Amino acid sequence: MVEKKRLNIRLSLEELRIILGDRVVWKGSTEQSLKGVASLDQALSGDIAFLANPKYASQVEDCEASLILVPEDFDGEPADDQAFALMKHPSLGLAWICGAIERQLSPPPEPGIDGLA
Numbered sequence: 001m002v003e004k005k006r007l008n009i010r011l012s013l014e015e016l017r018i019i020l021g022d023r024v025v026w027k028g029s030t031e032q033s034l035k036g037v038a039s040l041d042q043a044l045s046g047d048i049a050f051l052a053n054p055k056y057a058s059q060v061e062d063c064e065a066s067l068i069l070v071p072e073d074f075d076g077e078p079a080d081d082q083a084f085a086l087m088k089h090p091s092l093g094l095a096w097i098c099g100a101i102e103r104q105l106s107p108p109p110e111p112g113i114d115g116l117a
Contacts, residue, residue: 009101011033011104012034013029013030013034013067013083016048016097019097019100020085020096023087023088023093024085024087026084027078027084028084029081030067030081030082032046032081033046034066034067036048037094037097037098037101040059040060040068041062041063043064043068045065045066047064047065047066047067048066048067050068050091051068051090052090057076060074060076061076065082066081066083067083067085068083068084069093070084070085071086071087071088071090072086074086
């Protein structure tokens with residue numbers, strides 16, 4: 001089995017609550033630091049996954065992700081130490097989270113002229 005490469009990020013559930021704002025209804029909770037993004041069938045504890053296509057809804061029950069973004073009409077319940085973020089557009093929620101990850105990995109440069117210029 002190939003070992004999954006992890007991003008060098010850490011986001012708490014509280015940070016994600018701020019990123020996603022009041023557009024989300026939360027179910028469940030996790031104490032895990034969120035460290036990556038994965039598909040429903042590949043996600044591990046510490047990952048964020050999302051369900052956008054109802055065709056994959058059956059994968060949510062066995063998904064090990066610590067946070068799963070699901071449509072607001074999703075009827076399932078999170079497992080222990082797992083949270084669901086119910087929202088109108090889970091794909092858009094993932095885009096907001098990825099923007100925050102990008103800012104962590106590549107913070108904006110300091111203003112001014114780089115000393116190497």
